[in-house]
Amino acid sequence: MLIKTGVPTxxxxxxxxxxxxxxxxxxxxxxxxxxxIPCNPCTEACKQGAILPMADINDVPEMDFSKCxxxxxxxxxxxxxxxxxxxxxxxxxxAIVRIPYEFVPVPEVGQKVVCLNRAGEEVGTFEVxxxxxxxxxxxxxxxxxxVPQELCMxxxxxxxxxxxxxx
Ligand code: SF4
Ligand code: SF4
Numbered sequence: 001m002l003i004k005t006g007v008p009t010x011x012x013x014x015x016x017x018x019x020x021x022x023x024x025x026x027x028x029x030x031x032x033x034x035x036x037i038p039c040n041p042c043t044e045a046c047k048q049g050a051i052l053p054m055a056d057i058n059d060v061p062e063m064d065f066s067k068c069x070x071x072x073x074x075x076x077x078x079x080x081x082x083x084x085x086x087x088x089x090x091x092x093x094x095a096i097v098r099i100p101y102e103f104v105p106v107p108e109v110g111q112k113v114v115c116l117n118r119a120g121e122e123v124g125t126f127e128v129x130x131x132x133x134x135x136x137x138x139x140x141x142x143x144x145x146x147v148p149q150e151l152c153m154x155x156x157x158x159x160x161x162x163x164x165x166x167x
Contacts, residue, residue: 072132
């Protein structure tokens with residue numbers, strides 16, 4: 001139950017996942033924003049019209065996945081850090097997960113970082129492939145991490161320093 005735990009359930013996530021066919025085609029945004037809150041910068045951030053206009057500012061965002069080109073602009077524009085881009089076409093064994101990141105220091109390309117799931121549990125240590133600034137006035141960076149394909153819908157945060165258990 002999301003409200004109690006802060007962690008979305010499988011059913012919550014199923015509602016926002018792109019179709020598997022779209023996932024295989026390349027990078028696509030996944031919006032894990034489940035609570036009705038007065039917020040809508042995501043809808044204005046997407047110039048492709050992939051994040052649908054809201055009838056009410058308290059609505060949860062809805063996607064038209066066919067319009068999303070995976071540009072990632074929306075990631076750093078979401079104050080809730082609820083938007084991710086996943087690219088399953090990266091390689092047969094690895095996918096790229098792009099996550100918003102607001103801590104310092106900002107990780108560097110090539111750095112191995114501890115990856116966490118939505119519950120904050122360590123799921124492995126993987127390499128940063130790219131780091132993108134949100135812009136001069138936006139302190140949210142986007143960090144690209146190459147993770148095993150089977151973890152691309154699990155990894156949703158990182159922690160710098162230290163090594164995951166079992167590594
Ligand atoms: S990744 Fe780009 S095209 Fe897709 S929803 Fe975000 S801003 Fe729109
Ligand atoms: S900007 Fe982020 S927190 Fe706000 S409605 Fe959009 S996805 Fe949710």
